[in-house]
Amino acid sequence: MPNPLTTCDLHVHLAGSFYAEDLLAIGAPIFREVDWAARDFLNGYNAALDTKLDPVQLFAEALENPATGFPKLKNAYVFGPEDSGDFEKFMWKYRLFSHLWGYGWEQGRETAVSMITQAVEHHKRQGLRYVEYRAGFWGEGADLRQKIQICAEALAAEGDEQFTARYIVALPREEPLATYHAVRQLLVEQPQLAPILLGIDLASREEGYPPKLYRELFQQLRQDNAAHPDQALTAVYHVGETFFDKSLESAARWCHEAALLEAKRLGHCIALGLDPEVAVSRRPQAHEKELVSERLDQIAYDLRFAAELGLFGVPVDEERLLAEQKTLLNQADDWVERPYTPQRFQQIRQRQNFVLNQLHQLGTVIECCPMSNLRIGGVPDAKHHPIHKLLASPVNLCLCTDDPGTFDITLASEIEWVVQHTTFNHDSLAKRLGNPHRFSLRSASSTKP
Numbered sequence: 001m002p003n004p005l006t007t008c009d010l011h012v013h014l015a016g017s018f019y020a021e022d023l024l025a026i027g028a029p030i031f032r033e034v035d036w037a038a039r040d041f042l043n044g045y046n047a048a049l050d051t052k053l054d055p056v057q058l059f060a061e062a063l064e065n066p067a068t069g070f071p072k073l074k075n076a077y078v079f080g081p082e083d084s085g086d087f088e089k090f091m092w093k094y095r096l097f098s099h100l101w102g103y104g105w106e107q108g109r110e111t112a113v114s115m116i117t118q119a120v121e122h123h124k125r126q127g128l129r130y131v132e133y134r135a136g137f138w139g140e141g142a143d144l145r146q147k148i149q150i151c152a153e154a155l156a157a158e159g160d161e162q163f164t165a166r167y168i169v170a171l172p173r174e175e176p177l178a179t180y181h182a183v184r185q186l187l188v189e190q191p192q193l194a195p196i197l198l199g200i201d202l203a204s205r206e207e208g209y210p211p212k213l214y215r216e217l218f219q220q221l222r223q224d225n226a227a228h229p230d231q232a233l234t235a236v237y238h239v240g241e242t243f244f245d246k247s248l249e250s251a252a253r254w255c256h257e258a259a260l261l262e263a264k265r266l267g268h269c270i271a272l273g274l275d276p277e278v279a280v281s282r283r284p285q286a287h288e289k290e291l292v293s294e295r296l297d298q299i300a301y302d303l304r305f306a307a308e309l310g311l312f313g314v315p316v317d318e319e320r321l322l323a324e325q326k327t328l329l330n331q332a333d334d335w336v337e338r339p340y341t342p343q344r345f346q347q348i349r350q351r352q353n354f355v356l357n358q359l360h361q362l363g364t365v366i367e368c369c370p371m372s373n374l375r376i377g378g379v380p381d382a383k384h385h386p387i388h389k390l391l392a393s394p395v396n397l398c399l400c401t402d403d404p405g406t407f408d409i410t411l412a413s414e415i416e417w418v419v420q421h422t423t424f425n426h427d428s429l430a431k432r433l434g435n436p437h438r439f440s441l442r443s444a445s446s447t448k449p
């Protein structure tokens with residue numbers, strides 16, 4: 001019986017699934033044709049990593065002389081522990097593959113499918129049995145629908161008795177509705193994709209995009225699901241991963257608000273597990289300033305949940321909040337600055353407990369990606385990893401890899417890391433988490449009685 005913790009991955013970006021070996025295999029036939037300077041790739045990469053990348057030379061050497069060439073390629077691509085904390089570096093290393101990925105898609109269906117197959121076959125060799133892949137695409141209209149369709153069909157074709165791939169379409173936060181409608185239209189035109197294409201994801205840059213912006217999208221989602229139960233889509237949502245633009249109260253609130261939108265699973269929620277004193281120590285004056293609009297949303301939230309927050313040891317002084325609200329209403333575009341005190345830190349810990357408890361009651365799942373949090377989530381070290389608090393809470397939790405190829409990790413290595421760095425062993429971890437498969441997004445047909 002395979003261990004479900006190491007065989008079911010629910011948070012994986014398809015474009016982050018390519019290992020250095022896959023990069024080489026995909027790049028081998030095309031690396032000389034690719035315009036590496038296009039879209040400012042070379043300049044950006046070299047500036048961010050303070051290097052002089054020569055991709056053609058890199059691929060040529062890796063192919064001709066793998067013993068010395070391949071480690072160089074791998075080093076240029078993998079975002080390892082030594083790169084940790086620098087999101088800019090991550091983005092450029094990630095683009096070393098996505099530059100090829102974009103070029104491959106321009107070549108048409110056959111190349112696109114072969115790239116997807118390359119990643120999925122690698123996952124199969126690792127023993128994975130069930131993976132929900134996320135991928136978003138550029139373009140619009142029929143072109144966008146076609147890319148989503150090719151991706152869904154390529155993933156469907158990988159399914160066999162040992163392995164199941166499912167597809168979650170990533171929506172751009174700045175304009176999610178266009179891609180959402182493309183997915184819906186595709187499902188009407190190609191209803192056979194419904195068992196594969198199960199969900200939508202709000203991903204990439206989170207700062208500046210509060211959950212309240214997506215009420216209309218989720219309203220539409222509920223309506224469409226009711227109208228087409230056979231093509232129901234479920235939402236997952238990246239939140240509480242990068243939150244330097246706001247207070248720690250607001251960062252915790254966003255996680256709660258994403259759950260209240262009815263996202264089934266939340267990616268990361270570092271804001272619910274990272275200790276507030278550690279969070280603010282990451283940068284000078286971190287989390288002290290936020291937009292007045294954010295503070296106003298926090299006041300409205302505190303007034304709404306005053307009684308429940310009180311039960312978790314967070315006193316809500318309604319009169320004082322109403323007075324603050326009155327003052328702030330006239331300065332909506334401004335920033336407020338509120339320094340931290342030991343008492344406020346303690347209340348934020350209680351707020352985290354409150355939100356974790358609320359998520360538990362709502363049945364919302366947190367997808368924790370240990371290595372991703374350390375390398376790109378601003379978590380300083382293993383000891384202060386949010387996973388400790390998440391594991392100690394009652395919240396539904398699953399462990400996932402996020403970008404296994406880019407980080408050069410596997411689901412099994414993630415589980416091993418957790419066993420090594422927390423108080424849990426394999427047995428107690430399995431007991432705490434349960435089978436992650438119960439949190440998978442199921443097709444409407446498979447949930448029918």
Ligand SMILES: [Zn+2]
Binds near residue numbers: 011013203238267402
């Ligand atoms: Zn992710």
